[in-house]
Amino acid sequence: MSKHAPSTQTSEKSDLKAWDKTIGQLPIREITEELLQMIVTKWEAASGDDAVGAKTIKNRVATLRLVMKKAKKWGYISVNPVLELELPTWDKPEQPHFSVEDVRRIIKESEPPYNLVWWLIFETAIRRGEVCALDVKHIDLKNCIITVSRSRWGSTLKNTKSKKARKFSFSPELAAALRPLVEGRNPDDPLFLSPEGERLDPDNFVKRELKPVLEKLGLEGGTHAFRHGAATLMDELNVPMKVRQSRLGHVDPETTLNYSHIVGEDDRKLSASIGKLFAQVYASCANVAA
Secondary structure, three states: OOOOHHHHHHHHHHHHHHHHHHHHHOOOHOOOOHHHHHHHHHHEEEEEEEHHHHHHHHHHHHHHHHHHHHHHHHOOOOOOOOOOOOOOOOOOOOOOOOOHHHHHHHHHHHHHHHHHHHHHHHHHHOOOHHHOOOHHEEOOOOOOOOEEEEEEOEEEEEEEOOOOOOOOOOOHHHHHHHHHHHHOOOOOOOOOOOOOOOOOEOHHHOOOOOOHHHHHHHHOOOOOHHHHHHHHHHHHHOOOHHHHHHOOOOOHHHHHHHOOOOOOOHHHHHHHHHHHHHHHHHHHHHHHHH
């Protein structure tokens, strides 16, 4: 777990505290499937302040499964007692997603550089932490290619989940909008800066800049809703799965083993289609600012 992302480690520590509270100092060899099933059932039946949601239970069991898997590998136990547990049904809620028209409205209501941030997130489908970690050198204006290799969590810059840089195209329209942020600047400078001249913080810029705009427009969601909206648009445009997977950064080892990404024609067609969707509304924002 020490190799997991900091955000994942935080969740896992919370899960382990919950198990520690119920199992206590019981030796690992004495932890049985029956005992764990009783604990899961107790959590599921709890109410009021002690209520535990089905998703939380699922996450706790998943974390314990990793611990037990390692314990079995090291010879502390012979059977993993977590594998056959019966878990409560969790109906995953539909995730908020922004339509093209929603994004146009968000861009129009936002101040620079955040109106450009929303456009970039939707067109490239990258995560908010990845946006915050972008430097000037990651934007190739001549070839209209972006390189995503890092993500910001808190004050830390780290490799992305895929552990491998992702490269894909962006539209000429987005390139024109990004040009003032790239040309004449140090390659190692953060691409986007806060009003205080600092690299964007993934939590702060959402709370301070995106949420007020969404509230004004009556929209629900966050930066993830841009990604879900982008995924929906890619589906409507029949974008090849290889391009979708690269942009969203959803790496499946079985399908991406020894995978070498090349920015292809399908990727560029997607960028060209999206760039035209937002160029006009962004241009109107720039004219107002001028």
